[in-house]
Amino acid sequence: MLDAADPALTAPGRPPLPGWVREMAADVDLVALCERVVARDIAVAFPGLAQDDGFAGHLRASVRENLRLLQQVLCGRLPLAAVRLEQPLAFARVQAELHIPQTALQRSYRVGFVEMWRAWADRLQEVAEASDVPRAEAVRALADLTAAILDYQDHVASLVAENHARVDEALSRTRAHVRQGLVREILRGDRSSLAPSDLITLDHDLGGEHVVVLLPAVAEGAAGNLMTGLRARTGVRQTLVHPLDLSRTAVWLTVPSWTGGMHRRLLAALADAGMEASVSEPLRGLAGFREAHEQARDVERVRAAWGRAAAPRVLGHADVALEILLLRDPARARRFVRAELGPLAEDTPEAGRLRETLEASFRLGSHVGTAEHLGLHEHTVRNRLHRAEEHLGHPLPERRTELQVALRLQRLLAGAG
Structure with missing residues (x-):
């Protein structure tokens, strides 16, 4: 058993936790508990950042330190007043910096500490039952444990809230922060026009033609560096870099008028840089500023459905405009795919091979080209196409357009599923 707790290590007015409770507190698995708290926090307080690994890493580091310090406080090794947070x-x-409101921050602390309390309370119950602790003593111990955890929560939540408010106030006075706020307001549709002072702060020509490049795996700083090379390759002079979160960035490239050659050079430059990028079409004016961003987001959703490993690293809106349109109603798209492909829509190796051959045949236009592309004998291609016709119940040319659309959709719906 531990020695009697030093009253100096407890909260003012709180009796020290009994020795058996402090021993119990030292026996909780903090590694497993950390992952439970992180999962709960993201699900309840930060669902929009569930796919942001960078954000999850910061959250995990915060939870890990809080658990370690809380355990030291519960074990009587650290006075609450001496807790220092990093x-x-x-x-x-x-x-x-991500403009997450105080309400979400406070909610994450509430749900996180409920998860922590549950872990220690469950462990206390196990120890009390195994050691045959009298019921009244166990109930008092649970009450004291709960009070100690709530004292710690109140202490650290106050420190964190003060720091959040201080940083938020400092950021709100910076031009970059104000600029990001203006961009968010424009994207939400809150601004139909901008005051002259806002235009000066934004420092970007809203009257020109905008192309948005969404970089799903590039942080703001790296995206800014990338723009130097893109401006040189495309001739674009105006760029606006806007962080969407810790790991995703949108970039507006604006000129008086985009040409087809400039757009092709942009796509080629992104491909040469090895970037994953979703690219809009050129769109003009304030409305175009918003719509280009929406187009890039639509393209990125297609990439996610396609599968990051299978999708081209650089995708333009024109490449997937049909998929974007048809995926507005996924249920209707699935019905269309089943109606057109029949047995070929099934998730079997045979159906997959026939779809692959059929798609290549439509795209390349000849048995020879299809065989060469797939690394097959020409007779194998002929046999597969014949089996596809048998499954479909009609000659391939009869509904060629519908089949091509269904094949493209089936790939994306399978990825989304």
Whole structure:
């Protein structure tokens, strides 16, 4: 058993936790508990950032440090007043930079500490039952444990909230922060026009033609560096880099008028840089500024459905405009695919081979080209196409357009599923 707790290590007015409770507190698996708290926090307080690995890393570091310090407080090794935070304060700054409101921050602390309390309470019950602790003593111990955890929560949540507010206030005075706020307002449709002072702050020609490049795996700083090369390759002079979160960035490239050659050079430059990028069509004016961003997001959703490993690294809106249109109603798209492909829509190796051959045949236009592309004998291609016709119940040319659309959709719907 532990020695009697030093009253100096407890909260003012709180009795020290009994020795058996402090021993119990040291026996909780913090690694497993950390993952439970992180999952709960993201699900409840930050669902929009569930796919952001960078954000999850900051959250995990914060939770890990809080668990370690809380355990030391519960074990009587650290006075509450001596708790010093590093990662939770750093995480508060990240939240301020991402414009996550205080309400979400506070909610994450509430749900996170409920998860922590549950872990220690469950362990206390196990120890009390195994050691045959009298019921009244166990109930008092649970009450004292709960009070100690709530004291810690109140202490650290206050420190984190103060830091979040301080950082948020400092950021709100910077031009970059104001600029990001203006961009978000434009994208939400809150602004139908901008005041002259806002135009000066934005420092970007809203009257020109805009192309948006969404970089799903590039942070703001790296995206800014990438723009130097893109401007040189395309002749674009005006760019606006806007962070969507810690790991995704949108970039507006604006000129008085885009030409087909400039757009092709942009796509080629992105491909040469090895970037994953979703690219809009050129669109003009303030409405075009918003719509180009929506187009890039639509393209990125197609990439996600396609599968990042299978999709081309650079996707333009024109490449997938048909898929974007048809995927507006996924249920109707699935019905269309089943009606057109019949047995070929099934998730079997045989159906997959026939779809692959059929798609290549439509795209390349000849048995010879299809065989060469797939690495097959020409007779194998003929046999597969014949089996496809048998499954479909009609000659391939009869509904060629519908089949091509269904094949493209089936690939994306399978990926989304």
